[in-house]
Amino acid sequence: MEKKILEIKNICVSYDGHNVLKNITLRFERGKSYALVGPNGAGKSTLLKAIDGLLPPNATFTGDVLLEGKRIENYDNIRGKEIFFLLQDPKNQFNPTYKIGKQLERAIKLNHSINRRAIKKKAMLALEKAGLSNEVYNLYPHQISGGMLQRANLAIAITKKAPLVLLDEPTSGLDVELQDMLLYALIEEQKERNGTLVYVTHNFGDALKADCIVVLDNGIIEQEGESKYVFCNPKSQYMEKAIKADCYD
Numbered sequence: 001m002e003k004k005i006l007e008i009k010n011i012c013v014s015y016d017g018h019n020v021l022k023n024i025t026l027r028f029e030r031g032k033s034y035a036l037v038g039p040n041g042a043g044k045s046t047l048l049k050a051i052d053g054l055l056p057p058n059a060t061f062t063g064d065v066l067l068e069g070k071r072i073e074n075y076d077n078i079r080g081k082e083i084f085f086l087l088q089d090p091k092n093q094f095n096p097t098y099k100i101g102k103q104l105e106r107a108i109k110l111n112h113s114i115n116r117r118a119i120k121k122k123a124m125l126a127l128e129k130a131g132l133s134n135e136v137y138n139l140y141p142h143q144i145s146g147g148m149l150q151r152a153n154l155a156i157a158i159t160k161k162a163p164l165v166l167l168d169e170p171t172s173g174l175d176v177e178l179q180d181m182l183l184y185a186l187i188e189e190q191k192e193r194n195g196t197l198v199y200v201t202h203n204f205g206d207a208l209k210a211d212c213i214v215v216l217d218n219g220i221i222e223q224e225g226e227s228k229y230v231f232c233n234p235k236s237q238y239m240e241k242a243i244k245a246d247c248y249d
Contacts, residue, residue, distance in 0.1 A: 130155035165195065
């Protein structure tokens with residue numbers, strides 16, 4: 001099995017003539033986690049959307065996204081199965097007319113060929129890993145708080161067997177203890193499956209949990225490499241300032 005799962009080549013994205021990503025080339029390997037960091041407007045979320053084919057109609061895109069060495073031509077055949085993208089706002093992930101448990105079950109069915117009892121057991125376990133009680137299973141999205149909905153959102157990510165999981169600010173709004181617990185759970189789940197996790201974060205503690213860090217600024221890659229090396233040897237003004245501010249916070 002090839003070590004590389006995803007490769008993006010010469011990706012450029014612009015919105016109404018404004019360049020957001022400029023000639024981005026990266027490769028992501030199996031069994032590894034990657035943190036995308038950078039200032040607001042650097043292009044981090046846009047990069048995830050470009051990988052999953054979710055750019056808005058006013059975006060101009062050029063470049064190639066290769067999954068398992070093959071250029072992606074039809075996202076409908078792979079979205080949710082080969083690539084799973086967890087949106088930043090959990091309200092966009094859930095259907096308000098279905099209970100949380102039912103939506104977890106539907107997410108599990110996409111990637112698991114198991115009976116309904118086993119599916120329900122997996123869903124319950126995912127809620128537990130996300131720090132939620134079993135009562136949430138029978139509630140609708142509007143019946144729980146924003147923080148609980150965020151955790152239910154992460155429970156879906158935990159259940160996925162997709163080889164590539166993309167997360168946009170997955171722990172924002174959660175307390176520090178929950179952030180650590182959930183991010184470690186997501187990283188370990190993907191590692192056990194020999195899958196790949198790519199996530200956007202502004203939290204350097206979260207970034208250091210990844211195997212590798214990619215620093216984006218003004219639509220270009222400023223630095224990439226093993227997390228501890230990038231943190232200890234910053235090569236961009238953003239990283240130097242952010243690390244200094246973090247040290248004195």
